[in-house]
Amino acid sequence: MFIKSLKSPAQLLVACVAFTIAAVPSLRAGEDHRLSDTEFATLHKALHVKNQSWATIPWKVSVTQARQLAARERKPIFLVVNTGNCLGWT
């Protein structure tokens, strides 16, 4: 039912990642930090850049390439500017 209520693949992805993160076992200082195979797989999925919702957008990093693509696909260009790159710290 919950899955049916998700309206897009992006929403489903966000839900999956949120679920995965919620399932990650927590730790306290001084505890054993070794990872089991299951924990490795769970954390790998939760942290993988391409599993983040924003990363499902086909970002461009070249202004020229973005302009060429926008002209070809007849779409406007959305630009986000940061002190550092919002696509990951630079």
Place this chain on the structure above:
Amino acid sequence: VLNHPDIVKLLRKRFIAIGVDNVDNLNMTAAEKAFLKDRGLKFCTQGMSVFTAGGKLLAMGGGFEPDQVKQMLVKALDNYRPEEPPPVVPPRDNHDAGLIKSPEGAIVLYVSWKVLGGFDSGPPPLKTGSGTYDKKIQDAVGVDRLWVRADEARALAKGNLPESLRRRILPHLTYVLAGAKRDAVRSFDLQLRDGRLTGSFQTKTGESSQLVGFVEAEDGKVTRFDLLVRGMGTRVEDCGFSASLRMVPEGRKVPVALLINLADPRDDLARVPPHRAKHQGYLK
């Protein structure tokens, strides 16, 4: 705000999206800088704009509120008319001095990290502004990249871990597991044997973390690089780029994890230069 489902959907389907850094790593040609000059390049700290391939400005503003950004995108779409004839965009001058290039034959690794919890016990977590976005920042995954030189990639493919690569990995561990303080690190070792990466990272306060991972290769090329570590982290304030680490109260230790994994070279996200690439000697 760029994780909001409605905004992600709009950007995926109706726009060509581009992200740029206007301070540290511009990574633009002179012609690109001139084109963006009045279309957002001068934003202070953060800003968004929408324009056509030919340069007609359609909207400007954005911010941290999803509704505000959504309104901006919808307004821009209303104002958008495809240019006729389509503008001819000159090719990029790939020799322009403003471009930051990865070294020939290098492979790119994504570096990502996250606080795994611990905000709900002990002293209250830090707040940002009105507190509206605290939970989102607590859940945020920090992202960077790491370049592996061609000779290092060849060594990895042969089953050897170059010392230069081990040294380049260390600052990422220090950032996440030692509060970005180099002098807080007691030891770091990392080995590659039979395709398995193993190692440990110790801080002077006694926290010890085990690193585990895998390296696989085919026809002399690295096809898998995964290195994962879980341990205890502390607060790192770094203009927001430390992601969830900025929400950790000073002096408190929380569980964190860091992943370093192979990026797809065809992916534009892999083309954003590593933060530390701006420093001389990064590739040594």
